[in-house]
Amino acid sequence: MYEFTEADLKSNQRGFLTQGQRDYLKxxxxxxxxxxxxxxxxxxxxxxxxxxxxxxxxxxxxxxxxxxxxxxxxxxxxxxxxxxxxxxxxxxxxxxxxxxxxxxKADLKVAEGKIRLDSHFNSGAGFTSYYVYVGKKRFGFTDDMSHTFKEGEKYRVYYVKVSAYELIMSYEKM
The missing domain is CATH 1.10.287 (Helix Hairpins)
Incomplete structure (x- = not known):
């Protein structure tokens, strides 16, 4: 997940990606x-x-x-x-x-809603996948995100989706 600044969040709230975020995607x-x-x-x-x-x-x-x-x-x-x-x-x-x-050239998308955390252990691969549901939108992670997102609280997440890439650029607690 991109480590965003307050300026990144403000730009995302207006519907734009900052140059730092564009460089990250590049x-x-x-x-x-x-x-x-x-x-x-x-x-x-x-x-x-x-x-x-x-x-x-x-x-x-x-x-x-x-x-x-x-x-x-x-x-x-x-x-x-x-x-x-x-x-x-x-x-x-x-x-x-x-x-x-x-x-x-990715466009910024928004998902908002209550957070639901989930995980799945793949015994064949030997690792755990972690999922954060923001409303109905699911984001996958390799690390436990319970320290970042609190279950049951409402968040707005700004992200980009290109092919298999689904990257969170910033988020805010509502």
Whole structure:
């Protein structure tokens, strides 16, 4: 959650984001793009590792070499894999850039109502998700927010929503 100032709250009350809040959103968007670009190195490495292992196994003895070269489609699979993985990686970077641009132009939204706190332990993943309901609007957190929001009290929350990102920019107790 963005650590807002009184000036941020006043600007949000008027329906605007401050430059500091816009910079925060820009940083989050650019971070997503950097992560996707960083993932490309790992994906390409493991793709080529898998291709090398597969080719190594095929070329290990005469029978498997004969099986590999018996059908031209067997050879065409390797470049096809490279093209498909390349397209998936390019799409993921494009999507991250698009979300980054949308975050830079995000509109401020408002939710208000009584606070209800909830949590859910995911035994498969081994962690707890915490939820804050403001009226009917649900916000998810990785930390317990009971120290920030008091159950049953009325709040107004200013937030932005872009794709999977739902970020609280400021809030006020009513």
């Amino acid at each position: 940083t989050i968007g650019e971070g997503g793009v950097r992560v996707q670009k960083g993932n490309i190195k790992f994906a390409v490495f493991f793709m080529f590792l898998g291709l090398c292992i597969t080719l190594g196994l095929y070329l290990q003895n005469e029978d498997s070499r004969a099986a590999l070269f018996s059908n031209p489609l067997n050879i065409l699979v390797f470049p096809a894999i490279i093209v498909i993985v390349g397209l998936v990686l390019a799409f993921s970077v494009w999507l991250a850039r698009r979300i980054s641009e949308l975050l830079k």
